[in-house]
Each structure stands twice: as structure tokens, then as C-alpha cells.
Amino acid sequence: MPKSSKSFWPEPPVRQRVTGEIPVPTLINWLSIGAQPLLLFFAYRAAGRDDTLVPSILLTCAALLLLNALVYMMLRHETLQRRTFIVLITGLFIYLAISAVEDGSAIIWLFAYPPIIFYISTLRVGVLACAFGIVTLIGLFSPAGDYLVETPYSDSFRLVMITVLAFEMISCYILDLSRRRSQARLLTLAREYEYAAKHDAMTGLSNRREGLARLETEYERYLRNRKPFSVILMDIDVFKGVNDNYGHQAGDQLIVMVANKLKDGCRRVDMVSRWGGEEFLAVLPETQVSEAVTMANRIRQTIAAQTLAFEGLPIRTSISAGVATIHGAESTNHLLQRADEALYTAKATGRNRVCSGEVPEQDSA
Numbered sequence: 395m396p397k398s399s400k401s402f403w404p405e406p407p408v409r410q411r412v413t414g415e416i417p418v419p420t421l422i423n424w425l426s427i428g429a430q431p432l433l434l435f436f437a438y439r440a441a442g443r444d445d446t447l448v449p450s451i452l453l454t455c456a457a458l459l460l461l462n463a464l465v466y467m468m469l470r471h472e473t474l475q476r477r478t479f480i481v482l483i484t485g486l487f488i489y490l491a492i493s494a495v496e497d498g499s500a501i502i503w504l505f506a507y508p509p510i511i512f513y514i515s516t517l518r519v520g521v522l523a524c525a526f527g528i529v530t531l532i533g534l535f536s537p538a539g540d541y542l543v544e545t546p547y548s549d550s551f552r553l554v555m556i557t558v559l560a561f562e563m564i565s566c567y568i569l570d571l572s573r574r575r576s577q578a579r580l581l582t583l584a585r586e587y588e589y590a591a592k593h594d595a596m597t598g599l600s601n602r603r604e605g606l607a608r609l610e611t612e613y614e615r616y617l618r619n620r621k622p623f624s625v626i627l628m629d630i631d632v633f634k635g636v637n638d639n640y641g642h643q644a645g646d647q648l649i650v651m652v653a654n655k656l657k658d659g660c661r662r663v664d665m666v667s668r669w670g671g672e673e674f675l676a677v678l679p680e681t682q683v684s685e686a687v688t689m690a691n692r693i694r695q696t697i698a699a700q701t702l703a704f705e706g707l708p709i710r711t712s713i714s715a716g717v718a719t720i721h722g723a724e725s726t727n728h729l730l731q732r733a734d735e736a737l738y739t740a741k742a743t744g745r746n747r748v749c750s751g752e753v754p755e756q757d758s759a
């Protein structure tokens with residue numbers, strides 16, 4: 395679980411969305427468009443009562459909401475759209491309360507404010523906006539508020555309005571906190587599952603599927619830029635003997651040690667994957683065969699010089715490797731087949747050596 399989800403404000407470091415959730419800009423645009431008929435209706439009704447101020451304010455608000463949606467569609471500036479919307483609806487709701495639109499009944503729309511504000515903004519902004527709203531309302535309904543603005547609300551209505559609105563705000567806060575926590579947890583789980591699907595649990599290297607995917611990506615790149623890449627297929631020598639003599643636990647530790655040496659021996663742009671039990675594949679972008687053979691030999695020598703201490707017993711090992719570099723329009727399958735044949739040659743000619751699939755008889759040990 396990420397640290398942030400345990401804090402009071404569990405915002406993910408980068409705003410992330412779970413698939414299926416309505417995007418905030420889309421919701422704001424829907425609300426802005428949906429508010430149009432309502433505002434026009436209230437403006438029309440107020441105009442029918444020979445009121446000129448209320449219709450002009452409501453129509454201005456409707457126009458600004460629409461303008462905000464249009465500006466977003468042109469600029470795609472999410473923060474600008476969200477902040478403008480928050481300012482507009484906060485102003486609108488305060489105006490609905492103060493001016494007692496529709497004989498004061500329009501104040502009921504205030505209940506729409508908390509869920510919207512919590513959904514479209516951060517938890518912090520939601521809490522601050524709601525606190526600001528409730529304090530403003532309490533001020534408006536106090537004797538001092540009566541002195542400033544004349545409203546038709548009865549004492550019991552004011553009491554119920556403030557109590558129910560505060561209740562709604564707290565409920566929205568709790569629900570939103572829970573939504574954000576579960577969202578953060580889901581995203582963490584998704585990342586963990588994605589990692590597990592692509593990596594080998596024992597060595598931490600990419601697994602065979604990921605190795606193949608990388609091979610295909612490299613192949614696509616090669617088809618575009620024609621810069622050849624190489625592969626090295628490596629296998630631990632007489633590994634069965636290690637299992638038989640020292641046990642599977644020792645074998646596992648040896649695989650991890652070799653995997654670490656492979657990771658260290660490759661460049662950042664290369665990718666090493668666990669291809670099978672004690673077999674590994676390295677994909678080396680933009681690498682000619684001579685460079686790949688040099689790299690494979692360097693790794694081979696490092697591993698040969700290494701000793702694994704298992705329960706006080708020193709275990710030494712070596713690897714054999716087959717190198718192949720992509721040519722012309724050959725397929726990745728054919729490339730792997732050449733690397734495999736080169737590996738077979740390395741095994742057949744004594745192990746602890748690197749052979750190149752380009753010139754099968756070449757022995758660079």
C-alpha cells in the first residue's frame with residue numbers, strides 16, 4: 395500500500411484514473427451543459443416576475459459555464475477548466491442562497507455542491523471548499539447575515555439546512571476518502587500483478603514472455619532503421635550436477651547469482667530475461683556480432699571467476715553462450731534458432747565458451 399493512502403490526504407502522487415471512471419474534464423463539461431436549461435428556466439421565471447438582476451446574473455453564469463467548456467475543448471487545459479468551474483459554481487451557489495431565487499427554494503441546489511466538488515478536485519480542495527461553504531451559510535443565516543442580506547428563510551429551515559448540509563458534506567468526505575483509498579490500492583495491485591506477469595519471481599529478471607515481447611519490439615525497430623541487433627542465449631553448464639550434488643536450494647542460489655552477473659554485465663539498453671530453467675536470453679539493441687561476442691565473453695569470464703558459498707561449501711560454475719545478429723529479412727524465430735545452434739556448438743565443443751551463430755565453427759573461448 396502506498397504511503398500516501400495512509401495519510402489524511404491520500405492523493406496519489408500523479409493523478410491516476412481507474413478504467414471506467416468518468417474523466418473529470420468530461421464530467422465538468424456534462425455538468426456545464428446540463429446546467430444550461432436549469433439556469434435558463436430560473437432566469438425565465440425571474441424575468442416573468444419583472445426581475446432584471448436575477449435573470450442577467452443567471453444568464454451570465456450559464457454563458458461563462460459554456461465558455462469554460464468551449465475553452466477546454468480548444469486548449470485541453472484541465473487545471474484551468476477545473477479551477478474556473480469551481481469558482482463559477484461556488485459563486486453561483488452562494489448567489490442562489492443570498493438572493494433567494496425562486497422564493498428561496500433554489501437554495502436546495504446547494505446539496506449538489508459537495509459531491510461535485512469532491513469528485514472533481516482533490517480531497518484537500520473538497521474539504522476547504524465545503525468548510526468555506528458551510529461557514530458562509532452559517533454567517534448568512536446568523537443575525538449578522540440578516541442585517542446584511544434579507545432572506546425569506548425561517549429559523550427552522552435555516553437549522554435544518556445547515557445540519558443536513560453539514561451531514562452531507564461529512565458523508566461525501568468519508569465516501570470520497572474511501573473511494574480514493576480503494577483506487578490507490580487497486581492501482582498498486584494492478585502494478586504488482588503487471589510486474590508479476592512480466593518478471594521471474596526468483597531472479598527478478600524479465601520472464602520468457604517479456605523477453606519475446608522485447609525481441610519483437612527490437613525487431614520492429616530494426617525493420618525501420620536497419621540497425622542490426624544481437625541476441626545472446628546462455629546456459630549454465632552441467633547444472634544438473636549442482637542440483638544432484640548440493641541440492642535444489644544450492645541450484646536456485648546459483649541461478650540467482652548468474653542472473654545478477656548477467657544484469658551487471660549488460661548495458662542499460664539491453665534486456666536480459668530468464669528464458670528457461672537455467673537458460674537466459676539477452677537482447678542487445680544496435681549491436682554488431684563482434685561487440686555481442688565480446689560482451690558474452692566478458693560475462694562468461696566474470697561468472698567463471700565467481701564462487702558461490704553454499705552452507706560453507708564453495709560452488710563454482712560456468713556458462714556457455716550462443717550469439718546471433720539479425721540479418722536481412724530473417725525472422726526472430728530464425729535468429730533464435732541460430733543462437734540456439736551456436737549455444738549447442740559451445741556445449742558440444744567443451745562448454746564455458748561463446749560461439750557465434752554467424753560463423754558456426756568460430757570458437758572465441
Ligand SMILES: Nc1nc2c(ncn2[C@@H]2O[C@H](COP(=O)(O)OP(=O)(O)OP(=O)(O)O)[C@@H](O)[C@H]2O)c(=O)[nH]1
Binds near residue numbers: 629641642671741
Ligand atoms: N534448482 C533448480 N534447478 C532447475 C531449475 N530449473 C531447471 N532446473 C534443473 O536444471 C537441470 C538442467 O539440466 P540439463 O538440461 O540436463 O543441463 P545441464 O546439467 O546444465 O547440462 P548442460 O546444459 O549440457 O551443460 C535439470 O535437472 C532441471 O531440473 C530451477 O529453477 N532451480
